[in-house]
Amino acid sequence: MEEISKSLYTLLKEIPEANVVGDTDRSIQGIVLDSRKAGPDSLFVAVRGTQADGHDFIEKALDLGASAILCEELPAVTRPGVTYVQVLDSARAMGFLASAFYGHPSQDFHLIGVTGTNGKTSVATLLFRMFRTLGYRCGLISTVQNQIEDEVIPSTHTTPDAVTLNGLLAQMRQQNCTHVFMEVSSHAVTQQRVTGLTFSGGIFTNITHDHLDFHKTFDNYIKAKKGFFDQLPRTAFALVNIDDRRGSVMVQNTAAKVETYSLQTMAAFKGKLLSETLFGMHMDLNGHEVWFRLIGRFNAYNLLAVYGAAILLGEAPEEVLSALSELQSPPGRFEQVHSANKVVGIVDYAHTPDALQNVLETINELRHGEEQIITVVGCGGNRDAEKRPKMAAIASKMSDRVYLTSDNPRHEEPQAILDQMLAGVPPLHFKKVALIPERREAIYRACAEAQPGDIVLVAGKGHETYQEVKGVKHDFDDRKVLLEAFLATGK
Numbered sequence: 001m002e003e004i005s006k007s008l009y010t011l012l013k014e015i016p017e018a019n020v021v022g023d024t025d026r027s028i029q030g031i032v033l034d035s036r037k038a039g040p041d042s043l044f045v046a047v048r049g050t051q052a053d054g055h056d057f058i059e060k061a062l063d064l065g066a067s068a069i070l071c072e073e074l075p076a077v078t079r080p081g082v083t084y085v086q087v088l089d090s091a092r093a094m095g096f097l098a099s100a101f102y103g104h105p106s107q108d109f110h111l112i113g114v115t116g117t118n119g120k121t122s123v124a125t126l127l128f129r130m131f132r133t134l135g136y137r138c139g140l141i142s143t144v145q146n147q148i149e150d151e152v153i154p155s156t157h158t159t160p161d162a163v164t165l166n167g168l169l170a171q172m173r174q175q176n177c178t179h180v181f182m183e184v185s186s187h188a189v190t191q192q193r194v195t196g197l198t199f200s201g202g203i204f205t206n207i208t209h210d211h212l213d214f215h216k217t218f219d220n221y222i223k224a225k226k227g228f229f230d231q232l233p234r235t236a237f238a239l240v241n242i243d244d245r246r247g248s249v250m251v252q253n254t255a256a257k258v259e260t261y262s263l264q265t266m267a268a269f270k271g272k273l274l275s276e277t278l279f280g281m282h283m284d285l286n287g288h289e290v291w292f293r294l295i296g297r298f299n300a301y302n303l304l305a306v307y308g309a310a311i312l313l314g315e316a317p318e319e320v321l322s323a324l325s326e327l328q329s330p331p332g333r334f335e336q337v338h339s340a341n342k343v344v345g346i347v348d349y350a351h352t353p354d355a356l357q358n359v360l361e362t363i364n365e366l367r368h369g370e371e372q373i374i375t376v377v378g379c380g381g382n383r384d385a386e387k388r389p390k391m392a393a394i395a396s397k398m399s400d401r402v403y404l405t406s407d408n409p410r411h412e413e414p415q416a417i418l419d420q421m422l423a424g425v426p427p428l429h430f431k432k433v434a435l436i437p438e439r440r441e442a443i444y445r446a447c448a449e450a451q452p453g454d455i456v457l458v459a460g461k462g463h464e465t466y467q468e469v470k471g472v473k474h475d476f477d478d479r480k481v482l483l484e485a486f487l488a489t490g491k
């Protein structure tokens with residue numbers, strides 16, 4: 001990426017409401033959100049976070065060479081030669097400045113944002129792959145990875161912070177991308193990571209229980225997702241899943257053109273799931289019958305969203321459906337690992353109650369005989385604790401055997417998380433459930449027990465290649481461990 005330098009005076013035109021103390025006739029070499037990353041002539045943005053207050057690090061940033069400070073509260077003592085820019089909301093102001101710093105890259109291509117509790121990665125990735133098949137140059141910003149055409153850029157967040165995000169978008173513009181598909185997490189909306197971007201379209205997949213550790217109430221969580229549609233311009237489309245009862249709320253105040261998709265009712269994009277096997281499903285989409293390689297009712301929704309967005313972006317239905325019918329699931333989404341003696345392993349990123357229920361429903365629908373469903377699942381540490389008992393209840397009701405185990409315990413005790421999960425298991429299903437904190441051991445035990453035809457679902461980590469324990473990420477890949485376990489247990 002080329003070095004960028006911008007005049008502070010020009011940048012400040014983006015935030016006319018700011019109170020500026022100091023000289024604006026200076027160049028800014030970069031915008032930083034973390035004082036430890038400050039360098040000569042950078043602009044440090046002081047944000048009040050969940051753990052710390054960025055205002056406490058202003059002096060540190062200045063020591064490392066920062067020459068401008070964006071903050072909500074001016075320091076008691078200011079340094080000569082430094083420009084202080086005071087605003088009501090520094091995260092919001094940073095969104096506008098970050099976009100301007102990189103020359104507003106989002107205005108130079110179609111940027112589509114996908115929000116919802118589940119399905120963001122699936123929809124964004126399918127759109128990215130499909131538009132590439134249609135011959136466009138594309139970018140992707142997602143939980144699994146960021147991508148510019150074939151170049152993979154590792155991702156640390158579902159939606160990066162505003163500076164990283166605009167930097168990535170600028171790289172995509174430099175690579176002549178015409179379409180960029182990105183996930184918009186609820187954290188990102190609340191923390192204004194997407195403020196200042198120009199979207200051509202927004203997609204709402206669904207909203208169910210997650211992240212209440214951060215948003216505190218379900219109402220706040222809904223408001224966060226709605227905030228994304230509130231900021232869409234008139235020129236954009238807002239494509240919503242109208243079968244979700246919050247679908248209409250999302251677009252209540254949007255200026256964008258509202259479009260709908262549904263499997264149940266009248267909608268601009270109407271689908272019907274006709275039949276499915278382990279290898280794909282047959283759907284009707286607006287009167288076109290098509291075979292897809294993805295399975296599950298939740299994927300029928302994802303395919304409808306992708307189809308709808310493509311048509312709204314001006315593509316021809318036949319070409320879209322033909323490209324879409326070739327696509328496979330993104331990594332770690334219903335990814336199958338078959339053993340030599342026909343045990344079916346499924347690795348899925350279901351880490352919310354709704355996702356786990358959907359995946360288990362799909363697996364139950366696929367079963368046609370006496371096949372057993374053996375589920376291995378855990379819940380992340382330092383994340384929403386309310387979903388723990390719910391996920392364990394769903395796993396125990398919808399499986400024949402359940403191994404509750406660890407999923408990124410982070411700074412919590414694995415046994416404590418397991419105890420909270422177990423509290424959700426109805427006594428009727430106690431017999432089915434075993435607690436095995438070591439995830440590898442849990443997967444091995446599940447495989448040892450599986451008979452030909454049985455299905456072993458390993459849920460929660462999907463594409464992840466690590467297990468995070470007390471700040472350290474240890475190598476761990478459910479797909480590899482499942483394969484190893486099949487071999488080790490003679491399957």
Ligand SMILES: CC(=O)N[C@H]1[C@@H](OP(=O)(O)OP(=O)(O)OC[C@H]2O[C@@H](n3ccc(=O)[nH]c3=O)[C@H](O)[C@@H]2O)O[C@H](CO)[C@@H](O)[C@@H]1O[C@H](C)C(=O)N[C@@H](C)C(=O)N[C@H](CCC(=O)O)C(=O)O
Pocket residue numbers: 033034035036047048049050051052053054055057156157158159160161185186187188214
């Ligand atoms: C809860 C949350 O969203 N946290 C994000 C947030 O950090 P924070 O508010 O906790 O920051 P903080 O530690 O309190 O610090 C406050 C400020 O002081 C600054 N600081 C701090 C220390 C220092 O020495 N110097 C300094 O300048 C920090 O850079 C920050 O700007 O802002 C940081 C900078 O953008 C993010 O890296 C961080 O993501 C953390 C690592 C995280 O795990 N986030 C997850 C929960 C997240 O964002 N997930 C969503 C997906 C959720 C989903 O839908 O599944 C995502 O989009 O990835």
Ligand SMILES: Nc1ncnc2c1ncn2[C@@H]1O[C@H](COP(=O)(O)OP(=O)(O)OP(=O)(O)O)[C@@H](O)[C@H]1O
Pocket residue numbers: 116117118119120121122123143158183185205206298299301302332333334348349350351354355356358359462
């Ligand atoms: N449209 C959908 N509705 C409900 N569940 C879904 C849907 N699509 C996928 N899922 C389930 O949710 C899991 C996560 O899917 P995906 O990664 O696409 O969601 P996400 O919204 O990107 O999640 P994250 O918030 O972690 O980024 C999948 O593995 C699957 O079990």
Ligand SMILES: N[C@H](CCC[C@H](N)C(=O)O)C(=O)O
Pocket residue numbers: 158351379380381383407408460461464
């Ligand atoms: N984006 C989600 C992913 C959860 C994945 C699960 N494996 C976990 O670690 O809890 C989060 O950060 O809450």
Ligand SMILES: [Mg+2]
Pocket residue numbers: 120121122142143144158183
């Ligand atoms: Mg995602």
